[in-house]
Amino acid sequence: MSFIDTLLQGVLLGGLYALFAAGLSLVFGIMRLVNLAHGDLIVLAAFLILLIVSTFGLDPFLAAVIAAPMMFGIGWLLQYHLLNRTLGKDILPPLLVTFGLSIVIQNGLLEGFTADSRRISAGALETASVNFGGISAGVMPLVTFASAVLVIVALNQLIYRTALGRAFRATSDDVVTASLMGIRPNAIFAIATGLAMMIVTVAALYLGTRANFDPTAGPARLIYAFEAVIIGGLGSLWGTLAGGIILGVAQTVGAAINPEWQILSGHIAFLLVLLFRPRGLFPRAVD
Amino acid sequence: MTTGFETMSNEIETPQGWRVETRTRLSGIFAVVSLMAVVALAAAPFLVSRGVVQDLFFILTMLALAQNWNLLAGYAGLISVGQQLFVGCGAYALFGLVILAGFDPIFAIPFAGLFAMVVAAPTAFFAFRLYGPYFAIGTWVIAEVGRLLFAQWKTLGGGTGTSMPREATKDMLGLSLLQDWFGMRSSAAADALAYWLALALAALTIGFVYKLLRSKQGLGLAAVRDNETAARALGVEARRLKTAIYLLTAFLTGIVGALIYLQKARISPDAAFSLTDWTAYVVFIVVIGGIGTIEGPILGVIVFFLLQNAFSSYGSWYLLALGALAIVTMLFAPRGLWGLISDRTGWELFPVRRLLKGGPHSRDDKGGPHG
Numbered sequence: 001m002s003f004i005d006t007l008l009q010g011v012l013l014g015g016l017y018a019l020f021a022a023g024l025s026l027v028f029g030i031m032r033l034v035n036l037a038h039g040d041l042i043v044l045a046a047f048l049i050l051l052i053v054s055t056f057g058l059d060p061f062l063a064a065v066i067a068a069p070m071m072f073g074i075g076w077l078l079q080y081h082l083l084n085r086t087l088g089k090d091i092l093p094p095l096l097v098t099f100g101l102s103i104v105i106q107n108g109l110l111e112g113f114t115a116d117s118r119r120i121s122a123g124a125l126e127t128a129s130v131n132f133g134g135i136s137a138g139v140m141p142l143v144t145f146a147s148a149v150l151v152i153v154a155l156n157q158l159i160y161r162t163a164l165g166r167a168f169r170a171t172s173d174d175v176v177t178a179s180l181m182g183i184r185p186n187a188i189f190a191i192a193t194g195l196a197m198m199i200v201t202v203a204a205l206y207l208g209t210r211a212n213f214d215p216t217a218g219p220a221r222l223i224y225a226f227e228a229v230i231i232g233g234l235g236s237l238w239g240t241l242a243g244g245i246i247l248g249v250a251q252t253v254g255a256a257i258n259p260e261w262q263i264l265s266g267h268i269a270f271l272l273v274l275l276f277r278p279r280g281l282f283p284r285a286v287d
Numbered sequence: 288m289t290t291g292f293e294t295m296s297n298e299i300e301t302p303q304g305w306r307v308e309t310r311t312r313l314s315g316i317f318a319v320v321s322l323m324a325v326v327a328l329a330a331a332p333f334l335v336s337r338g339v340v341q342d343l344f345f346i347l348t349m350l351a352l353a354q355n356w357n358l359l360a361g362y363a364g365l366i367s368v369g370q371q372l373f374v375g376c377g378a379y380a381l382f383g384l385v386i387l388a389g390f391d392p393i394f395a396i397p398f399a400g401l402f403a404m405v406v407a408a409p410t411a412f413f414a415f416r417l418y419g420p421y422f423a424i425g426t427w428v429i430a431e432v433g434r435l436l437f438a439q440w441k442t443l444g445g446g447t448g449t450s451m452p453r454e455a456t457k458d459m460l461g462l463s464l465l466q467d468w469f470g471m472r473s474s475a476a477a478d479a480l481a482y483w484l485a486l487a488l489a490a491l492t493i494g495f496v497y498k499l500l501r502s503k504q505g506l507g508l509a510a511v512r513d514n515e516t517a518a519r520a521l522g523v524e525a526r527r528l529k530t531a532i533y534l535l536t537a538f539l540t541g542i543v544g545a546l547i548y549l550q551k552a553r554i555s556p557d558a559a560f561s562l563t564d565w566t567a568y569v570v571f572i573v574v575i576g577g578i579g580t581i582e583g584p585i586l587g588v589i590v591f592f593l594l595q596n597a598f599s600s601y602g603s604w605y606l607l608a609l610g611a612l613a614i615v616t617m618l619f620a621p622r623g624l625w626g627l628i629s630d631r632t633g634w635e636l637f638p639v640r641r642l643l644k645g646g647p648h649s650r651d652d653k654g655g656p657h658g
Contacts, residue, residue, distance in 0.1 A: 028420075032420075033420075034420035034421060034423070034424065036368070036423070036424070082614075082618075085618055086617070086618070091366065091419045091420050092360065092366060092578070093617050093618075093621060094420070095366050095420055095423055096366075096570065096574055096613065096617050097614050097617050097618065099368065099567070099570060099613075100571075100574075100610040100611070100613040100614040100617070101610070101614060102610075103563075103567055103606055103607070103609070103610035104607050104610040104611055104614070106603075106606075107603035107604070107606040107607035107610070108603075108607055110602075110603040111603050111604060111607070219427075219562065222424070223424065223427065223428055223431065226421070226424045226428070227428065230417070230421065230425075260438075260439065263431075263435060264432065264435040264436070267428055267431060267432045267435070268432070270428065271413055271428075271429075271432070274413050274416055274417075274425075275413070278416040
């Protein structure tokens with residue numbers, strides 16, 4: 001039973017990693033931009049939620065609803081005024097600018113919130129659990145997983161069913177032709193990053209309510225997100241969920257054997273996938 | 288083509304008397320000046336205080352790291368943010384060889400470099416499977432794996448790390464000679480020895496990068512950077528060249544790591560595999576100084592040191608400003624400070640461009656062929 005329990009915890013943890021990864025995946029899919037500050041933006045959003053919760057005494061879920069449009073604005077401005085300038089054939093400028101941004105956000109948060117570990121309190125939900133025939137699962141992990149599925153369904157609907165999604169796909173395929181058809185790539189990119197930041201807010205809500213976080217927690221989140229994307233295969237959001245689940249299961253199984261091996265076994269699962277399926281398990285994009 | 292780096296031809300004789308040259312008059316003068324600078328720097332332990340020698344040691348090791356990263360990212364297009372893996376591996380190899388195998392520390396340094404290179408082979412195998420930007424994060428993940436694995440090595444202190452035993456460094460190679468010849472105290476002699484090794488390493492790294500870039504392989508590298516498909520069509524073995532560069536920079540980075548930790552005499556996985564210390568600072572040095580030039584990292588490390596001295600007491604504000612400075616540089620002066628200088632003046636202190644000289648209708652200031 002305890003093995004099935006471990007597996008279930010791993011699968012549910014995978015939901016959180018899929019949420020970390022969905023924003024990264026969206027941004028890369030549309031503009032081939034790898035945002036090295038993605039993890040730090042998740043932590044920034046977590047601090048934003050914490051700030052709203054502690055200032056107005058709101059419920060964290062309500063606080064996230066308020067934080068989401070603010071994060072959209074931050075993402076939009078960041079993309080429109082900073083990152084769009086770096087896009088081009090050369091991969092060096094976007095990488096180095098987002099790397100610099102990552103250091104800036106981390107140290108900005110350190111100045112603003114000190115290096116203390118924080119946590120967003122979700123009240124009774126934190127300890128609530130449900131029982132399935134002898135196996136119990138926390139309500140928060142279940143809600144996280146459900147949110148991940150919901151976010152992916154919503155994103156797929158958006159990308160394949162709406163005019164905005166069509167514009168996303170068109171600019172992703174061919175920027176020049178898309179702009180000939182009356183699409184402004186820079187505006188499309190800014191909206192995409194804004195959307196990614198709204199997903200980041202959802203991820204931050206669960207990051208902050210489920211575990212402690214501090215200003216330097218970002219890089220590790222980026223790495224988990226990246227591993228989920230690569231394990232799942234580029235260009236497929238359901239693949240990213242699968243990647244998150246594999247990563248989560250590898251980590252909980254590793255931790256069950258020896259608590260020190262939790263992170264390491266996740267990395268090893270990632271390297272094994274890279275060894276046997278270099279394009280990931282469910283690749284969709286050509287690059 | 289081979290991947291040996293020994294072939295070097297900066298002057299190719301052609302039938303009409305044309306010559307392909309990379310040297311300029313300025314670079315000739317600069318070569319003499321830099322030789323004198325190296326000699327002056329070598330005399331530093333006799334002329335300046337120990338504190339200054341330690342500062343210079345820091346500058347030189349950061350310069351060697353920066354030149355290596357610049358070769359990787361600026362010339363070979365391999366943007367790694369996982370170079371701390373090789374610093375850490377070199378440092379741990381040094382401690383392992385000295386503490387567990389009883390090696391002399393100085394003698395262990397080249398083996399530490401070799402160990403880093405051995406680690407780089409499987410790393411390259413994995414990381415090279417990742418496309419462009421994902422290569423960067425891939426190298427980072429592997430560096431994390433290295434940090435976590437070394438934290439499991441209980442005989443070297445596990446996660447908390449260990450110290451270099453005093454007896455091991457007290458009678459290391461050459462130390463007693465320095466004490467006898469120059470009457471240095473033991474600690475001053477150890478500092479001087481580490482400093483000279485750092486100086487030699489930085490000078491050799493710059494010399495190696497310069498020679499490489501002027502060689503046939505360097506031309507191939509520039510061709511791959513500008514257009515990989517076209518370069519491969521002309522017979523440049525891009526992948527082999529990149530792998531060779533990756534392994535070589537790992538070797539040199541490992542040696543620098545061993546040297547830094549010989550001086551620090553205290554190691555822990557979090558410090559030896561630190562992203563901030565061994566990759567973020569190095570990236571900022573290269574970007575601010577000018578990526579893709581040899582002069583850039585030299586200028587960058589001086590600027591970095593001055594900033595560090597002036598503002599490092601501000602802690603995270605300092606790092607924030609450094610990151611912001613790197614972003615601004617990348618956006619508005621992508622070729623860095625050196626790019627700004629050489630645009631204004633046309634200076635090339637380490638010229639690697641091939642210029643056509645001589646020939647029958649030469650307007651060369653030397654007055655004709657072979658003049």
